[in-house]
Amino acid sequence: MAWFAIVLIKILVAFGALLLLAAYMSWMERRVFALVQVRYGPNRVGPAGLLQPIADGIKLMFKETVVPSQADKFVFFIAPALTLIPALAAFAVVPFGDTVTLFGQKIDLVVADVNVGILYIFALSGIGVYGVVLGAWASNSKYPLLGGLRASAQLISYELSLGMSLLGVVMISGSLSLKDIVAGQADYPYIFLQPLGFILFVICMFAETNRTPFDLPEAESELTGGFHTEYSSMNFAVYFLAEYCNMLTLSAVAATFFLGGWRGPLLPPVLWFLIKIIAFMFFFMWLRASSPRLRYDQLMAFGWKVLLPLSILNVVVTAVFIYLLDS
Amino acid sequence: MQEFISAFFGDYSVINGYVPLFIFLLVALGFAGGTLIAALIIRPHKPYPEKLAPYECGMPPLMEAHERFSIRFYLLGILFLLFDVEAMFLFPWAVKYDALGLFGFIEMMLFIAILLVGYFYAWRKGALEWA
Numbered sequence: 188m189a190w191f192a193i194v195l196i197k198i199l200v201a202f203g204a205l206l207l208l209a210a211y212m213s214w215m216e217r218r219v220f221a222l223v224q225v226r227y228g229p230n231r232v233g234p235a236g237l238l239q240p241i242a243d244g245i246k247l248m249f250k251e252t253v254v255p256s257q258a259d260k261f262v263f264f265i266a267p268a269l270t271l272i273p274a275l276a277a278f279a280v281v282p283f284g285d286t287v288t289l290f291g292q293k294i295d296l297v298v299a300d301v302n303v304g305i306l307y308i309f310a311l312s313g314i315g316v317y318g319v320v321l322g323a324w325a326s327n328s329k330y331p332l333l334g335g336l337r338a339s340a341q342l343i344s345y346e347l348s349l350g351m352s353l354l355g356v357v358m359i360s361g362s363l364s365l366k367d368i369v370a371g372q373a374d375y376p377y378i379f380l381q382p383l384g385f386i387l388f389v390i391c392m393f394a395e396t397n398r399t400p401f402d403l404p405e406a407e408s409e410l411t412g413g414f415h416t417e418y419s420s421m422n423f424a425v426y427f428l429a430e431y432c433n434m435l436t437l438s439a440v441a442a443t444f445f446l447g448g449w450r451g452p453l454l455p456p457v458l459w460f461l462i463k464i465i466a467f468m469f470f471f472m473w474l475r476a477s478s479p480r481l482r483y484d485q486l487m488a489f490g491w492k493v494l495l496p497l498s499i500l501n502v503v504v505t506a507v508f509i510y511l512l513d514s
Numbered sequence: 515m516q517e518f519i520s521a522f523f524g525d526y527s528v529i530n531g532y533v534p535l536f537i538f539l540l541v542a543l544g545f546a547g548g549t550l551i552a553a554l555i556i557r558p559h560k561p562y563p564e565k566l567a568p569y570e571c572g573m574p575p576l577m578e579a580h581e582r583f584s585i586r587f588y589l590l591g592i593l594f595l596l597f598d599v600e601a602m603f604l605f606p607w608a609v610k611y612d613a614l615g616l617f618g619f620i621e622m623m624l625f626i627a628i629l630l631v632g633y634f635y636a637w638r639k640g641a642l643e644w645a
């Protein structure tokens with residue numbers, strides 16, 4: 188029974204932390220934006236605007252949801268949940284700290300250490316596409332449809348390179364379990380062995396989460412919001428939350444695969460892990476505030492003609508190096 | 515709990531690791547569903563025809579949005595399927611790369627070479643162009 192209680196507590200802590208972090212990332216994004224654009228940003232609700240996400244959540248909860256008359260109402264209703272559930276669930280395999288001993292029990296700070304961890308994350312990020320496409324299709328409106336088509340094409344194109352950019356790390360560590368991959372980085376993080384893999388992963392990470400400079404699915408100035416144009420109130424908030432959860436999960440994966448996960452000197456492991464994630468999130472926001480958007484044909488050409496060959500090259504070069512070093 | 519699981523799955527104790535994943539998935543489902551349903555119950559609902567019209571920057575909507583769309587999206591879907599299956603073949607190989615040695619190296623280089631032929635064929639045929 189103790190085993191089950193520990194699992195339950197870990198799930199609730201990880202889940203709560205992820206949601207809280209996602210909500211506060213919206214606050215951080217607005218503050219960082221304000222900094223870049225030399226204005227204040229939200230600073231009225233609570234100290235430094237810290238209660239702003241809660242106020243926003245309550246407001247969105249009480250707003251009317253406008254469901255377009257021609258929409259497929261059932262699919263329209265469940266589509267945001269189809270995006271949020273995989274976005275949240277993918278975090279379950281990411282280790283957020285070292286093994287700790289509490290009340291005589293050894294506890295791994297990871298919800299579930301499965302031996303196909305990274306495949307599980309890819310599977311869920313693949314399912315996440317459905318929510319976007321179905322929501323766009325069910326709206327039965329032109330802007331969302333265009334946004335949804337763009338989103339699906341972009342997500343599947345960059346998912347290839349996203350997967351392949353991690354193959355080098357898998358080859359070096361010889362495991363798909365994220366816990367083993369962190370354990371393999373005891374001496375130095377894999378970014379030194381896989382610099383190209385890291386760069387490819389970060390680029391694909393931006394494309395997978397629809398962030399600038401790859402935010403074509405929700406380009407405000409041409410598609411008025413893209414796939415979630417017709418969404419309002421809590422249904423919109425769920426999409427919004429899903430986007431931040433995706434960003435957090437992929438940042439966590441990048442930190443785990445290339446930057447040593449929770450490893451770091453002096454500070455406690457969980458804090459190091461948070462610092463790495465928030466550094467990635469800051470990078471997301473910084474780029475959004477300072478870079479323009481690609482054109483669609485450039486986006487597709489970049490994904491298929493640059494990133495895909497480079498990620499295959501990375502696999503081949505890594506394979507050659509490992510073989511030469513072993514023999 | 516352990517006994518309960520092994521009663522169902524015999525000695526497939528490897529499934530134990532997935533039980534937390536399943537519970538996490540259920541919690542995520544509960545949260546997403548709960549939020550949407552709670553909002554459905556407490557929010558106001560005052561529709562009228564103009565409010566429910568599809569958004570088209572203020573114009574009356576011209577026609578249905580469920581029109582035909584570009585064939586390129588299908589082509590892209592097929593290409594994605596091919597390359598994604600290939601990536602799935604690469605993962606087990608990458609995990610056991612150390613044990614496979616020269617044999618595994620040459621086999622996979624051949625596999626990637628064949629795949630690259632297909633890739634350049636698709637490129638030459640213009641499947642990757644969007645203009």
